[in-house]
Structure formats: C-alpha cells, structure tokens
Amino acid sequence: MTNHADLDPYIAVHHYGLGDLLHEQARSRPHMIAAIDGEHRFTYAQFDERVNRLAGVLRARGVGHGDRVLWLGQNSMRVMEALLASARVGAIFCPANWRASVPEIAAMLDDFDPKVTFWQHEEIGAGNREARGGWKPDSHWICHDGCDGEDSYEALLAAADPESEFAPVDTGTPLLAIYTAAFSGRPGAALLSHESLLIMAWLALQSQKIDEHSGYLVSGPMFHIGVLMGTLGTFLAGGRNAFVPRVEAENLLRMIEAERLTHAFVPQPTVVQMREVNKDGAYDVTSLFADNQMSDWKIPMVMPVDAPAIQKMGGYGQTEIGGLTSVLWMGGQGAGRAVPFVAFKIGDEDGNEVPRGQTGEIFARGPIVMCGYWNRPEENARRVVNGWHRTNDLGKRLEDGSLVFVGPKTTMIKTGIENVYPAEVEACLRQHPAVADVCVIGVPDPKWDQNVKAVVIARDGVAVDATALIDHCRDRMASYKKPKIIDFVATLPRNAHGFVDRAAVDAAFGGGGYPSVG
C-alpha cells in the first residue's frame, strides 16, 4: 500500500468484504427483511446470525482462505447464505449450473476440488449422488434440503456456534467462481473478488434503481452474472431478495403479489406462461409490471421504467470483467462508456493500443476485473498483457470515444502473417444491402495457411455476385481481410439458441487450419 510504516495500522481498516457488508446491514437494518424463500422470511439480523453459524460450520470443516465451496442445487436463500459464509472465512464459492450432467459435475469436482459441497436431494438428487459416488471420499457433503441421517444444513446450523468474529478479508480476495464458456475446449471458472462483487452490486443499485424498499425476484439462475448483479444490488441496498427454486409461472405470480416485488429476472418464455395463467388478472403484479398482463415487458431484467439501465439500454461486458461494464447509461453510443473502476483499451495482439476507429482486441483493467480462472495458470498468464486483461473479444472506439463491440475473437483466421477476425468481416458484409446473413470462416491454403471464405445468405430479390461483395469489403477494410471465396447458401446451420453454429459451417464448407488462440 505505502512505504510509510506509520500508516500500517490503517491497512486493516481497509479490509472490507461481503461479510462486512452483511454485518453492516444487520446493524443498520436489523428488522428489515433480507431473504424470502418459501415459508422463510428472515430479517437482516436473523440472516446475519444464520450466516455466522454457517461460517462456523465451514470453519469447523477446515475451510479457510482460498479453499473452495461448491453449490450443487437450485436457487435458494441458502445459495446466498453459502456465498456469504464463504466470504466470512475467505473461501471461494461456486454456484454450479443445476442442469449439468453427471460427467459435467464430475469434471467440475475434479477441477474445483471443493472442501465442502452443498448438494440438493429433491429433483436433482440422483445426479448429485452419482457424481458424489465417483469422487474422492474425503470431502464434506452437506445436504441443503432435508436428507435425515446425513449432514443436513438446518441441523448443522442449529447446532453451530453463532460466533460473529472472523478475520478480516482483503477486498481483492477471490470470492465467487463462475464457470464460463470454454476458451480452450473445457469450461474455466472465472474468479471474482469481494471488491468486484461490491462494485457490481453498486452498479446494479444505481442503474436498476434499487433501494432499501425494493424486492428482487431471484428467478434466474444464480450462476448467471445478470441475476447475481440484481441479487447483490438488492443486498447492498438493504432490500428483500425473494428466492424461488425454479421458474414456475403461478409461483412467480403469487410471490410478486404477496411481496410487492419491484425487480426481477424473468425469461421471455416464462412471461408468456405468466400471461396465460394470469389472463383473468387473478394476481396483482403491478408492483413489477405496468399491468397484470405484463404488457410493457421487453427483456429478462425487469426494473422500474425510469431506471438508467432501461432508459439507455445496451453495453458491452463478459463475466470475466464483472458483467456489463461499458454501458450506454454512462453516455455515448454503441456500447457506451466505462463504468467506475474499469478502463478499456483497444489493442493489437501484443497489447499495443491501436488508433481510434481501428478494430482490435478489447483489453480491460481495474478492480472489477476477475482475479483469473481457477486452476488455469497457463491461460491466466496468456490473458494478461502488460497489466491488462485480454477479453478475447473484438471492438473499436468510435470517433467520440464510445466503445463498440465487434464480435468474439475466438475463431481467428491466419492468412500469411495477418490475423483476420470473422466477426469484423461479417460486420462489413452485413452492411451490403444484398446480404441477409453471413458466416466467415478460414479454409486451409498451402501457401497462406488459410484463406478467408464467406458463406452468404443473399437477401430475397436482390441481385449480387461474389465480385461485388469482395469489392465492397476491399473498399472498407484492409485488403487481406476481404473474402477470397464466397459461397451463396439458402440457410446456415444454427445451434439451440438460434446462433450460427461455426463448427458446423466449417464442417460443411471446408473450414479448418485455424491457429490456436488458447
């Protein structure tokens, strides 16, 4: 911190983690409701005591600084308790995807190596038991929803010491692990620090207009950064988090009405179901929506219509940089401008800044950025360049300095010594009036390593040929980036989310020979 020894006493004063925030809420809002889950309604003072007891349970099992705690279960107020108890003892907490298959859970156990695993008996117990059976026997397993005769959550809590003193945790300590999209064939767990989560919480509080009277319906999965932001923002504001184990239209309607909830995460298919169930207006959900038919609903994140994040929607982010951290509500156009505590740089492969207007990789720095991936030393070393985190995403600055997200860098094409990013070429081709959709791939070439090839769906009734599209690109970008080959097709293969499936396009149209980008 400083080279002046006489300031040393103050280093400890600055340690402030999510555990300290919970203590503060228990002191400053002792009687306000912190968590609602089924029949449970706990005030901040009660919630604080439960978390202290759970932290004691973890500590008694040897969980300390840097140890891992895994959650294999659906949403529950106990996810939040386990996160905060991990915070108290300095451990790293991972809420796993509860839809994971047995082999996926097994891989996660091997990778994350948790000292304590919270697991769920109902609905997903069979898979949890099978994965547990195949794993090493010396880890502690705690069943969070019953399971008489085993270590059961509520029994352990009741027996635990409500001791509230824990060693302070540096704000930079990793706390939350979220497994994200594969960067090298297998998912990696991005580690977010106490500080990162506190900044994310503050961003949610401000941008979603959350205050101590707000109630958040935690109906999305808590391993999703968007849901976590809302939950943590509500926790920071001193509001109520209402947990439901899974998305079920009638249950959500009942919860919204009973608790007069003001914020939520509700995916579109669920809203359609809710409209159907509530077509006679049996439930009053006007605390959350404009009317009982949810007519004003647009996106999964539901919040007051005058909230900054709704007024000026859009931005750029990834889990690794704490979610959406360049946003339109801070100004500008495109993906807007940086939120507090983060800086962006558009750089080349070596991290050198490129001129404004030029596409390059997005680099980020600041305390909101992750602490690295768990158990991935080589990837961590590769992803930091001169003090900046490499996002593996492409972007540029507009003339006014706004950030623009161009696309993922993952499928880089190598042609001669040049790097070509499909997303950039696709963005250029999409500007042509004849192009309805496009996927750009690299095809192996003995001389150039790869050639750039565009697989194009032409717009109905617009005449175009390959030369016209190639010329279009040549006029707008460096010549080596333009496609050499263009195939016209009627459809492109897509994945379950509706996105073009690049691997399938490669397989069908001769793609291959990509350089390794880690």
Add this chain to the structure above:
Amino acid sequence: MTNHADLDPYIAVHHYGLGDLLHEQARSRPHMIAAIDGEHRFTYAQFDERVNRLAGVLRARGVGHGDRVLWLGQNSMRVMEALLASARVGAIFCPANWRASVPEIAAMLDDFDPKVTFWQHEEIGAGNREARGGWKPDSHWICHDGCDGEDSYEALLAAADPESEFAPVDTGTPLLAIYTAAFSGRPGAALLSHESLLIMAWLALQSQKIDEHSGYLVSGPMFHIGVLMGTLGTFLAGGRNAFVPRVEAENLLRMIEAERLTHAFVPQPTVVQMREVNKDGAYDVTSLFADNQMSDWKIPMVMPVDAPAIQKMGGYGQTEIGGLTSVLWMGGQGAGRAVPFVAFKIGDEDGNEVPRGQTGEIFARGPIVMCGYWNRPEENARRVVNGWHRTNDLGKRLEDGSLVFVGPKTTMIKTGIENVYPAEVEACLRQHPAVADVCVIGVPDPKWDQNVKAVVIARDGVAVDATALIDHCRDRMASYKKPKIIDFVATLPRNAHGFVDRAAVDAAFGGGGYPSVG
C-alpha cells in the same frame, strides 16, 4: 490477495488509480471538455496530455511513490492537474488553505516536507515567498501563474516529454492530503487513497445526479471535502469542471451563463452578492437555479432538485472517512445509513460494540476510510482499534438501525473512573422543554477529578430550577453523567460561525482539568 500463485498475473490488472481514470476519459471522451479556467478550455485528450507532461516534470525532479507535492495557491484547473500528475507518479498531493498565515505555511512545510511545491505569485505571492525564504533550500518550487525567470508552470509543461507510460499504482496508495481540525493541538493531514477518492467521486456522481453533460462550478476551496467530491464526481462522469480562482459574484454569474453550468458550491454570502449583482436579470443562470434570483437556493452545494442528496438531505461524515458516508438518501432517519464500501460500529473506549440505542464512539472501516494522518505515528496507532478507525465522534443506532450523530468527543469529562461526553448530556438536557440552549463543561474537583456542570439558557416564560433538570437527566442516563451543578445564563459565548465557544464557556464558568484525549 490470494495464496494461489497462478492468479498472480491478475494482481497488476487490479491496480487502478486516478491516473488510469484520466487515461480512460481521454480514450472514451477525447473531444469533450474536461476543464475550463479563464481563457482555457481543455478537452479530456488535451488535459491528459498536460497531466502526462506535468507528471514528467515531477518525475524529472525525483518525485516518486510516497513523495509529497504541495499546492500553495488559489483554485485553478492546475490544482486538478497537479493532483492527477501526483496520481500518475504515486505521490501524495496536498492543496493547502490559501488563507493560511506565514507561520502556518511554515509549519505545513516542516510537517509535510514536500519535494515539489507549486506556489502562486498573484495576490498571495508575498506570503508564499516569505515562507519559502525561511525553509530549506533544496526543495523544488514551481510558480503556477507566471513569474518569468523562475521555474514557471507553463514553460515547464511546454518543454516536458508527453510520455504517457507510468507504473501502475495500487488503488490503496495514499494520494490526497487534507489538513483537518486539530486533534492534539496542531492540524494533521488526513491521507485519502486513490480508492477512497474514486468511491467519493462515484457517491457524488450518483447522489448529486452528475453525468457527462454536467458542468461543475468549482467555486469553493479544493481543500474542502465537499468541493472535492463535486469536482471528482464531475471528472468521473466525464463532465466539465469550471475553475475560478476566488469567489466573485459577477465572475460566477458570467461563468454559469457562458458554460450553462449545472452544479456548484456557492456559500450563502456569495449568493446574496449574486442576487444583488443580478437583480435586473442580466445573467441567465437558470441552468443552475430555478430562476435568475436564485430563489430556490438553500445550501452551498447546488445540484438538480431531484438529486438524491437534495431529496433526502443529511448524514454524518468527516474528512477522515471520505466525507458524508452515512446518508439519508440510503434510507433511515437521523444521519441515515452507510453508503457502499463503509461499515460503522458504535463502540466503547476499547472498541467493543455497545447495544443499540446506547451512545458510544462512532467507529468506521472500509476502503473509503483514510490511510492515517501524515507523519503522526502515535496518533495513527491510537486511532485504529482492532481494525476500526476511531472517529472521535459520538453517535448511536436508533431502533431501526439508523445512525445518529450525537456530537464530538473531543471535550471528554472525567469524573471518577467514568468518561462523560458533553454532547450526550447536552442532547439530554435539550429534550427538557425549559432548555433553550446549553453547554456542558467539566469543572475541576479534588476528589472526582472533574464534576459535570451545565450552563443553561432557559426558555422564556418556562419556570425551571436546577433540581428539575438534574432529575430529568437522572431519569434518562447513567447517574454519573448527570450534571451536579447548573448555572442559568442569558447568553452563551459564540464563535464566528455561531457555534458555542466551549473554551470561552470554560474560561467564564470555571471549566478545566480535562483529561488528554490525544
């Protein structure tokens, strides 16, 4: 940060200081105006280059991590430049009170021991020269406003290298030094870190509703934490800071009209002058006030009427904890509740928490709290108790957890082994309908060290005697706290700000024998 060496590359990514914020503003808002001062109007890109050059000037004079830089001058955009240049090189910057006397400046030089001092030639040059003459000759002095033939600010900037690479600075590094009220007979400089200033900036941005289109009139002194918050909040939002060297009604009116300023710090006497000058409405100041007569003006901090800090005004704070950090706009009553990144505890002399409702000392922790006082090792050791900063202020929690500020602890009375705080006894006496005002002092006593004495102004027409007031206190607080002696008076001696002058009350009514509280 962590005990996992494979996360080490990411430690550098989290270093983020005010210098990084300036770089980000130059990238994301290159053409927007950052600073206005007289004829000068600099964009963020230009401001960034000027700061880089100034940082180069500091570096060339050997200023590095932990070294001190002093500002002896009035307000200027150059104060902000010197702050940010100090941030780049990891130094500590102090904007001194420009009304300080020569002996006060001399004491500050001895205490702060700056490696570089920026000084002002116009208006206050004589005092600066005299203080300089008496000080050691080997320090660098830079005249910021002219002074041909000396090291002059603009000449040095023009000649400097616009190099933009500086070693990253940990967010916990002290950056700003502000001399605050004496705690032990002489003023001490509270050191605020980069992180503390960034949090303060964010608090201002949110609570004063500052965005990138805002313009802040920096018309209060920059060594005042309230002015700094507005200036830094505007800088964080990417808005315009408009600097004026001193408060002059016509100049302020002109600046507000010309720049359509939206936020300001304007003391009441200045508003009275502005009303007089603008009685014919010559200047349009409606960007800032409801009308050209400033009819809606109430407090020195001027901001949009729908800003949270105006809608719910009030709170508790001190420079040492980053200004107002318990605020009504976060909820509650009294002094409200904690802002993000701070926790409060009401404790006894040893820092043990006292029950809700009981008066004790306010303790604070979190990264917004200062890093200690410069050059005060004993005071720093005394002010940290078990990881908490001792505010020297008294407070309590209401039943709903809200914080209440009771009063300063500085004039503690010692009676037997008990500590009695005048502010607490005064608060109790003020609840009595017969008490219009009161000052509680300690009078020497051979047996008890001191006795508690109340000097009371009785409310007109309400009959009361000493016994009734003593009984009133006995019913409401520990018996040792009640006054033993009560003097009824017509007036109490007051200082220039209208506050009761405790030293004068002591002198007039036999006070003395106070224990040392450091």
